[in-house]
Amino acid sequence: MTKNSIKIIGVTEGIFNDTKPYKLKVKIQSNFENFIFVLDLYSLENPTHEIGHIGFYVYKLTEKCSEFLVYLNKGDIQLTSKAFKKINPISTWINKTLVNYENLKLIAVLREKVTNKIIDDYSLPIFRDKLNYEKYRQPVINYFNQKYFNLDNFLFSSKKEFLIVSNNINYYDSVGNLCLDLYSILIKNKIKVSMYANFFDLRLNNVVNKYNQLVNKKKSNCTLIYFYSIYDKNIGFISSIKVNKKIFYFHKITNYKYLEVFSTELSVLARNSLNQLTEIRNFDKVITNSVYTKQLLFRYCKKHYLSDSLIHKIVSTAKVIPPVIAGNPANTNDLISNKPTKDKIKFLYIGRIESSKKVEDILSFYNEFIKLNENASLTIVGTISNVWYKNFLDYLLQYKLSIPGTHIAWLCNLSQQEIIDLYRASTFYISMSEDEGFCIPVFDAINFGLPVLAFDIPAIRELLNNSGITFKSKTNFDKLALRVHDILNKKNKYLQIVNKQNLESKILLKKSNGRNLIREILK
Template identity: 25%
Template sequence: MQAIHQFLAGFTVGDAISNESVVLQKIFASWGMEANIFCETFRTLARLRDMVKDVKTACSIVKPDDIAILHLSIGSDVNDIFAGLRCRKAIIYHNITPPHYFGFFNPNVASLLARGIEQTKEMSTLQAICMADSRYNAEELEKYGYKNVQVLPLILNFDLWKNINTRYMKKLKDGMVNVIFVGRIVPNKKIEDVILAFHYFQKWVKPNSRLILAGSYAGMERYFYYLQAGIKKLGTENVIFTGMIPQDQLNACYAASSVFLCMSEHEGFCIPLLESMFHSVPVMAYSAAAVPETLDDSGIIFTRKDFSRIAEMIGILYDDANLHNVIVKSQTARLQKFKERNIESELRMFLSPLMQ
């Protein structure tokens, strides 16, 4: 029996690529395939290690007629192991963040990202089916010499977004205006710009307001302390860093929020935009990388970081019920368009040349 194996640089809770690999594993099993996930043990969350196999065992498990799929997002020994396998291959490119964002805050991560870019360039000569989860990402692969790159959006489990921790939500629904950003606390997401825009909003538009920054800062402590110092210098109040929280609490954060504000400068897809749509939270986002593609004419996109005007727009969006409804309606239509796309069928079509 032919098998489809997935290769990841890391496997943990709350990670978009890890979540997608689990969804894909179930899909491949439904196709009658053996479906394994390989990762380095030390980069797999301890309590999830029974879900994956140590990548060091891959050479003894993967057969020539099997399909190996690499989720490519950072430099890793996994990439080299995948490249050396003697089997049928496919790559799903999730984008590699430019290393310069991390040079000061975490040189080790910057080094891994730089290595990932070099590995990506080297693998352009592999005989592999190439997919990317946005047109933006596909064009990046094409610049590295990849041919016939297909766009396959992230395969999402919408059921994860349904369960809301009502107790947690009630704590946040206390009369304050909640502005939210969701994502790892990392430099390319420009959290400092979110904070500065919120500072203007709180000082000049809605003093009784709160900023919720939901995401892990593990490994980015220097950046986290930099942000904390900036908040103290500005004198901004009610800024909450949730850290990594359970999905039902994250859903509660969305449900309690009035606006999602994204100032990120580099996104290969940006799932929180779709999560905001799911929870009917109006999105305001800086036009960068794959963000406009993911929003697809919904939400509010701006091309300049004029912080006072952004703050004013957040206030208008909060106060103007008609504008709020128009934006949410456009986002609901965008989300429905995404849901209606038969991504599993597209995946099977892309992989069909490799399947027996």
């Protein structure tokens, strides 16, 4: 453990019942005079303040004890020292409204006493029974049960060790998926590997470690792969770690201008991210997710680090390797059968619900299309990154557009199979994003034989390579709707798009089968 850190010892989840207390051990390393310790209890199903917040307990700690026992009994918490001496909280807050919960989320937090700033935190899911635990973990188990190619043809030392590091590792996120896929294939080939993140999906807490557990691996056989896409306050520490080799995988930073209106804090982080690129000089190799991303990185470094020859050398020799390890199995023959039919036109969008993705433009296009075919439906799959942006979309739907509420399905937290089924059942995939480095959903749509309708930006152009349908203007969605409507009325035109994308899919899959990435990190 590092200085000023907190850890729940020995467990990554718990199972409680209402008849006896659940006990766990917490270890804290800090200067106790300057910090307070907080235990927060939420409903795991809805871990938000205030509707899912059961209560919190604040403790003043002394240097006499660094390990504590936490007793959880029917939504109430007790803290004792290692010697079983009860420690009373200096303040508490208990929700006056009864919070219904099936399972619990316990958060242990170390805060600065004066500023209340969070120094470290550690979360733990606690389940009512084993069945609930298995249900919670099952999507991750399914994910890791995917079949990957073996590494028999790759020459490497069995003594090699790999550290996969990213500020965020989340389930079904493009950066997170790449980290998880890489971890899975190395584990299945009996290669020593561990993952570290500042923030990660709680369902992954049995495979992802917190940053403060990442220590210098002063070994000649250790390789660190750092996936960078947004500001990371710990980048200086990560770039200074002494290992045999450090690889910087650059996913592209979202243009801060697209975040300014609805996500001010994220916009500031995106802007500050550019200043962190000087840390590249402390890495041995750079990989980017597309040719376009490499060009952006090179232009930025040329402009701001003109005199730094080391950065220029590393960036100019960067490898371009798509952020995909294991492609989904597409069955094109199933996909194009019985399509298109006028009563089953289905548009699909998968991705974050945030301003940079321009979901409002998807709604505006769809608003024009249903004037031509009222039976068309739209499915939007993704987590809501910003409630203000979702409120804006709701305002458009209520006051500016004329889309019946039953025509749009808003979905999230789907299983991998459910997402595959949506690709297979849809008629068109829509992307209105104006800022991408690669775009995994478009990649998947191409490989599932699903025609792509996308705003023409460099990363999309690179992926589609003159296949799909692209457009350069968003001023006339009525004309775009007519264009798509015409294609759907002429089955041969639709199938021509499918066939052209299928040819591109074979090229993409060859580039993106993961072997190039594995080969690069095993060198």
